[in-house]
Amino acid sequence: MVKHIVLFKLREELTQAERETVMRRFKEAIEALPARIPFIRHIFVGLNANPDEQWDICLDSEFDTLEDVKAYSAHPDHQAAAGLLKGYKQDRACVDYNL
Template identity: 30%
Template sequence: MIKHIVLFKLKDSSPESIRVTEGVLRGLEGKVEQLRSLEVGVDVVKSPRSYDIALIATFDSLEDLQGYQVHPEHKKVIEHMNEVRESQVAVDFEF
């Protein structure tokens, strides 16, 4: 199994902007066959080191993660994120 974790810092971290982007990320659920589970969380601490939103996705294999990366629904999310994010960090690991 593969865990895919991405943290996003948005250009506009207003509650409305975060709510919209959270909805876009949650919209992946049920649309990408390789996706086994999806969690999206909004930061509650709001410290200077905090990122605004976390995405945690689970896949059966590295091949499924790679299929997710090129899936048309994921590409739509990437388009949105390219517009709204200031930065992001990611880690992918087996468990």
């Protein structure tokens, strides 16, 4: 089993309303993916509630293999969901590790 965790930082110049809208839309889109990508074993998007922290969004997911993570990343439905952050994302960090 592979744990796939991704952190996103949104651009500083976004208003609070813009940040909330972008984060909510991203969360809804990502959490809808298991219905269309059957090899996602678990997926959850956490939205940062602490403005003193660096990262705004945490995507926490699990897959059977690293190959499944790669297939998920390339899947058109994932690409569409990830595209919701285009123009809003300042930075991204990722780690994949075996459970």
